[in-house]
Amino acid sequence: MLLAARGARVSLLEKDGVVGGRSRRLETPEGYRFDLGPTFFLYPRILEEIFAECGERLADHVRLTRLDPQYRLVFDGGAGPVIDATPDAARMAAEIARIDPRDAAALPRFLADNRRRLALFRPILERGFASAADLLAPQVLRALPHLRPHLSLDAELKRHFRDPRTRLLFSFQSKYLGMSPFRCPGLFSILSFLEYEHGVFHPEGGCNAVAEAMARVAAKQGVAIHLGQPVDRITFQGRRANGVVVNGEKIEADAVVMNADLAHALPKLVPEALRPRWTDRKLQAARYSCSTVMLYLGVEGRFPQLPHHTILLAEQYRQGLEQIGLGKIPDEPSLYVHNPVATDPSMAPPGHSSLYLLMPVGNLRDGDVDWAAARPRLRATLLAQLVALGIPDIEARIRHERMVTPLDWQEDFAVGYGATFNLAHDLGQILHRRPGNRFGDTEHLYLVGGGTHPGSGLPVIYEGARISAGLLADDLGLPGKALPGLPSGGLPSGGLPGGGIAA
Numbered sequence: 001m002l003l004a005a006r007g008a009r010v011s012l013l014e015k016d017g018v019v020g021g022r023s024r025r026l027e028t029p030e031g032y033r034f035d036l037g038p039t040f041f042l043y044p045r046i047l048e049e050i051f052a053e054c055g056e057r058l059a060d061h062v063r064l065t066r067l068d069p070q071y072r073l074v075f076d077g078g079a080g081p082v083i084d085a086t087p088d089a090a091r092m093a094a095e096i097a098r099i100d101p102r103d104a105a106a107l108p109r110f111l112a113d114n115r116r117r118l119a120l121f122r123p124i125l126e127r128g129f130a131s132a133a134d135l136l137a138p139q140v141l142r143a144l145p146h147l148r149p150h151l152s153l154d155a156e157l158k159r160h161f162r163d164p165r166t167r168l169l170f171s172f173q174s175k176y177l178g179m180s181p182f183r184c185p186g187l188f189s190i191l192s193f194l195e196y197e198h199g200v201f202h203p204e205g206g207c208n209a210v211a212e213a214m215a216r217v218a219a220k221q222g223v224a225i226h227l228g229q230p231v232d233r234i235t236f237q238g239r240r241a242n243g244v245v246v247n248g249e250k251i252e253a254d255a256v257v258m259n260a261d262l263a264h265a266l267p268k269l270v271p272e273a274l275r276p277r278w279t280d281r282k283l284q285a286a287r288y289s290c291s292t293v294m295l296y297l298g299v300e301g302r303f304p305q306l307p308h309h310t311i312l313l314a315e316q317y318r319q320g321l322e323q324i325g326l327g328k329i330p331d332e333p334s335l336y337v338h339n340p341v342a343t344d345p346s347m348a349p350p351g352h353s354s355l356y357l358l359m360p361v362g363n364l365r366d367g368d369v370d371w372a373a374a375r376p377r378l379r380a381t382l383l384a385q386l387v388a389l390g391i392p393d394i395e396a397r398i399r400h401e402r403m404v405t406p407l408d409w410q411e412d413f414a415v416g417y418g419a420t421f422n423l424a425h426d427l428g429q430i431l432h433r434r435p436g437n438r439f440g441d442t443e444h445l446y447l448v449g450g451g452t453h454p455g456s457g458l459p460v461i462y463e464g465a466r467i468s469a470g471l472l473a474d475d476l477g478l479p480g481k482a483l484p485g486l487p488s489g490g491l492p493s494g495g496l497p498g499g500g501i502a503a
């Protein structure tokens, strides 16, 4: 969208028959509709700005509903408090008071603290990072002292909240990065803040509707979208990307953008000799996010007892996270349930529901679970959780079901190691230590998606795409607005502004 808006001729090559990748739509012949992956739409502002740069209004393409309550948290596997998280600060304080009144009183300070933090960190999230030298930029130097790198997210929250359950209310969001709050950097307290300050939204039709709207706008801007076209490799002249090979045929381009999952695609698409900083060995040894087991259920009936989003946290939540870190299935799983018909009847046939269940589990790199053999046990565990959440006869109501395990993420959706949230976001793998938006070891090759800066999650990925598009446009001398990012690295400018290719 952005490159075409700036005058590039863009071809998009997608290996599958649909757009959206992990954000694609799943639909059954009976009319059950699911998001494959993302269901929480946060911080629409970035996408609104991107649409505006293309002369469009996001609101004309996607109807967003702000949720209130934004989600329900059920503690201790159902035995603990049930909290309806709301962006209304007074009501939220009353909810927290049911856990600990002193924690409730700390809410305004937590929000004010993170408002300041986000303001400090926004410039960092909006710029590229090519090397450690970028840490010396004035905006970065201003923010770094507030990073408190020695504190995990949980430790950071201890500065505000006493009860571990209150801390979980504001830290389970590290799961959006596929990380444990006990390991994830404290900086990511801004994630829960974003929800309370800027909202949790449901796009009508699901998050997949956003991806589909983007494809429509891109096509309108002149992007040629080719579905079912897997890229075999990216071609180079020396270190410089100059096209791709698809079905044995070379397509020339002045620049190439790679969106495919990093661990999956880099070894296949880019010769190892051209990536000394991201060799196959380094990619194998990197740290990756957790994976997920998914169960998509088309179910007869509507379930008012289930709000739009429910998060069921195991009593032994921390122990479960440790097992996930070892590549295992937690003994006592936590679960997320999406019941979108609570807001949007278009997601299922009348009188029916499309339920999406997500259980965080270990990835394929860290463990050796036989995922094919585990399927019946996983199904039984997930359905038992739905019974605990108030649907005793779930089994009899199922009209459609599909399970996705870490193995399926890898095999069917091209997600390296099934690590659904990409490279982990620890301090050793963020900022200049993450593969660069302008892929450092080559020229005219750019990365977008969860594997580059700033990282995983939809709004963050949109921001990363904006950075990459800005760098590419600067390098090729495309006309139009210069987007925030690094100054041009002095790469040789290649011919006329022509084709950026998103693979």
Ligand SMILES: Cc1cc2nc3c(=O)[nH]c(=O)nc-3n(C[C@H](O)[C@H](O)[C@H](O)COP(=O)(O)OP(=O)(O)OC[C@H]3O[C@@H](n4cnc5c(N)ncnc54)[C@H](O)[C@@H]3O)c2cc1C
Pocket (backbone or CB within 6 Å): 013, 014, 015, 016, 019, 020, 021, 022, 023, 036, 037, 038, 039, 040, 041, 042, 176, 229, 230, 231, 232, 259, 260, 261, 265, 292, 294, 358, 413, 414, 420, 421, 448, 449, 450, 451, 456, 457, 458, 459, 461, 503
């Ligand atoms: C279960 C789940 C729940 C999530 N929940 C949320 C949420 O609620 N909110 C949120 O913000 N984020 C959420 N996320 C994270 C978010 O979905 C991801 O961060 C994001 O969608 C990843 O986008 P991406 O562009 O990096 O990768 P992808 O969406 O996987 O895109 C890569 C694309 O490249 C294609 N491809 C791969 N190889 C080739 C090739 N050789 N040639 C051509 N094409 C190729 C793939 O088919 C795919 O379309 C969730 C993720 C998952 C999996």
